[in-house]
Amino acid sequence: MEIITTTKQMHDWSRSQVAAGKTVGLVPTMGYFHAGHLSLMRMAGELSDRVVVSLFVNPIQFGPGEDLACYPRNLERDQEMAERSGVAVLFVPSTPVMYPEPPETRITVARLGAGLCGGSRPGHFDGVCTVVGKLFNIVSPDLAVFGRKDFQQLAVIRKMTADLNWGVEIVAHPIIRESDGLAMSSRNSYLSGPERSSATCLYRAIVKARELAAAGEGEVARLLAEVEKIITVHDNVRIEYAEIVEATSLEPQLRVGPDSLLALAVRVGVTRLIDNALLLES
């Protein structure tokens, strides 16, 4: 596996792959890999000849007071894990490489990026779209794999890619969970023992909502009341949002439909965790 740190080298490598007739799959990440990341890498490997994983903690997608400075990092371990997952290139640009000058340009996906995480983290998706757009230009991938755990990010990137004719196929990967249902996340490493126990409330709330929906409960307000009941019993958990939206438009719904998605963002202590699931998926 090659480690590439400059945009020029990355660009040249991608051109050499195109010249050799090879397809390139990109997996954008912020590092501190877990089994979810590795599964995205393997999926990219099944769908393309060469896999590039980018590892960049993107400052412009963090708001003031968020965890940019303390975001977990372990490059040596990440390197070993990526290598074992069949990755061809780990692209690790520094912040000055990605932003040699303070960037003035942003990509905004206006409507899809406005609610849910976009509401609680103003400017977050502009930062995500801008860096993903830069990575698409630097790596020129044929496809890019994103996790459904960040389902709004996936929706926003799909729309950006279509709107701007990027010609990159966007592939969605299912959520990878711990054995007790907690969605894997680099941020889970922040949780204390008691917080880790409480954090399962996200998945427990999802399971309950899906059971009720499968049994015929169609009233969104009643489902959300059940979800809130499960989460708010924990003193160390605070709901940032709990919404049921249509999975493509992300518009809030009053009644459950075939594409209803339960989307959750909570604070467990100071750690922000998100999760989501289709309510009626078999």
Ligand code: AMP
């Ligand atoms: P991150 O490093 O957290 O920015 O995540 C990089 C990519 O991995 C994103 O596309 C995430 O949606 C995806 N991802 C992170 N955690 C999971 C998970 N538990 N299951 C599936 N995909 C994930």
